[in-house]
Amino acid sequence: MKYMIALLVMGLLTNNFVLSKFYGICPFLGVSKKLNTAVGMSAAVIFVMLMATAATYPINVLLEKNDLAFLQTVIFILVIAALVQMVEIVLKKFMKPLYNSLGIYLPLITTNCAVLGVVILNIDEGYTFLQAMVNSLGAGLGFMLAMVLFAGVRKKMENCDVPEFLKGLPITLVAASLVSLSFLGFGGIVEGMGLI
Amino acid sequence: MSSILTAVLIVGIIGLVCGIALAIASIVLAVPVDEKAEAITEMLPGANCGACGYSGCAGYAAALSSGETTDTALCNPGGNEVSAQIAKYLGLSAGSIEPMTAVVLCQGTYANATTKMNYKGVQSCKMASQLFGGPKDCVHGCLGLGDCVRECPYHAINICDGVARVNPAICKACKKCVAACPKGLIELLPLNKSKAAVLCKNKDKGAIARKECKMACIGCMKCVKVCEAEAVTVKNFNAHVDTEKCTGCGKCHEVCPVGCIDILNL
Structure with a gap:
């Protein structure tokens, strides 16, 4: 149980998929x-991450049994x-x-590396099925946290007098790096709480 | 050899399962495409200006096709032509649109209005008006920093001599500038009709208004007395013309001592 919480906290804060693994x-x-679009997107990503983990975990067992681990990525x-x-079909119908x-x-x-990343990492770390699911959930929630925080930062930035040459993507990347730096401050929190 | 076979088999089976599942899902969860709405979207100008009060041209089209509204005359940019076209397509009676244009009711140019400070802040009317009502002495006047210019989807507004001016030939009366102006100076007036308009929104007492701007309305009531149609009223030391009642006779224009009433034929 302790380890599960540790996985969740790690996904959310210390090993945040967006802000520390990029x-x-x-x-x-x-x-x-x-x-609202940030929250919607994150919810879709969390759903896909969980479903992908649930689907790929048994497939991976099958692949390893047949000595076909090289097929993982494909x-x-x-x-x-x-x-x-x-x-996409479900969202188009209902939302x-x-x-x-x-x-x-x-x-x-589909080509979001966070989704493929969490699936492959789950296998590389040798998690059990339950641990893999919790790790995916943590990664997804971390993605959501980063998105929501950054949506706030960008809203604030809209009212700022940004120099002409930094307008648009450049200042967004600068802000993203600052948010990412601030997340470094969470380093050691898992060890400190005695979860591992 | 056998490992290749199993590999192909596994990938093939997984692909097949996914494919079948998706095919079933796309049939079960199919969304009927609203052909009516798409046809109406084609007819609309596609400027997405929001003058109709919906989220854009597609939003208005959806509302029309679903019967949420039967008013085909909401699209100002499209005018009567589009209204008739949609009405014909839907079998409704076409509403008529009176062609309008936006007018900035201020004459506080550099020459006319005095300034109280040298504003070097963010070049936005909304921001400047929060700082003691803006750089001009008259806190009701046009600041000329171009909030409306940036908002206008048709590029019909320009800043001339420190005051925003709308080009009636380009203006589609979408009201975006009306909402953007922090001073509420922009109003819609009918096109191709002679109507009187008070080109001032100054609500200060006459003596104060006169010091702030040469063309400011001082609320002298002369226009009220001379108007035969009773179209002019003065409230808060500021005259206002009711365009419905105005006949465009021009008497108020002649009698106005500061020249803030003009007969506009846009």
Whole structure:
């Protein structure tokens, strides 16, 4: 149980997927302009991460039994792509406004390295199925935390007089790096709480 | 050899399962495309200016096709032509649109209005007006920092001599500038009709208003007395013309001692 909490805290704060591992920067910069789309995007990513972990874990067992571990990447991308398509169909049916506001970034979850990253890391770390799921949830929540925090930062930035040459993406990247630096402050929190 | 076979088999089976699942899902969860709405979207100008009160052209089209509104005359940029086209397509009676244009009711140019400070802050009317009402002595006047210029989707507004001016030939009356002006100086007036308009929103007493701007309305009531249609009223030392009642006779223009009433034929 302690280890599960540790995994969750690590995913959220110390090993945050976006801010300390630099996965999934594309949607992080693309969809963080507004709070509600940021939350919607993160929810979709959390869902895809959990589903992908649940689907790929048994597939990986099958692959390792047949000595076919080299197929991991190909099959995982295949499964993730199918899952994202499924999420797209469901969102289009039941949440049209969110579907419209996410636009191109929704199908791009397919190539979101955060999703593939969490799936592959789960296997590399040798987690059990439950641990893998908790780790995926932590990673997804960490993604959401980063998105929501950064949406706030960008909203604040809209009212700032940014120098002409830094307007747009450059100042966004500078701000992202500062948020990322601030997350370094969480280093050692897991050890400090005695969770590991 | 056999390991290649199992590899192909595993990838093939997983691909097949995913494919079938997606095919079933796309049939079960299919979203019917609203052809009516798409056809109406095609007819609308596509400027997404929001003058109709919906989220954009697609939003208005959806509202029309679903029967949420039967008013085809909400699209100002499209005008009567688009209104008739949509009405014909939907079998509704076409509403008529009176062509309007936005007018900035201020004449506080550099020559006319005095300034109280040298403003070097953020170049935005909204920001400047929060600092003692802006750089001009008259806190009701146009600041000329271009909030409306940036808001206008048709590039119909320019800053001339420190005051915003709308080009009626380009203006589509989408009201975006009306909402953008922190001083509430922009109003819609009918096109191609002679109407009197008070080009001032100064609400200070006459003597004070006169010091702030040469063209400021001093609330002298002369226009009220001379108007035969009873279209002019003075409230808070500021005259206002009711365009519905105004006949465009021009008497108020002649009698105005400061020249803030003009007969506009836009």
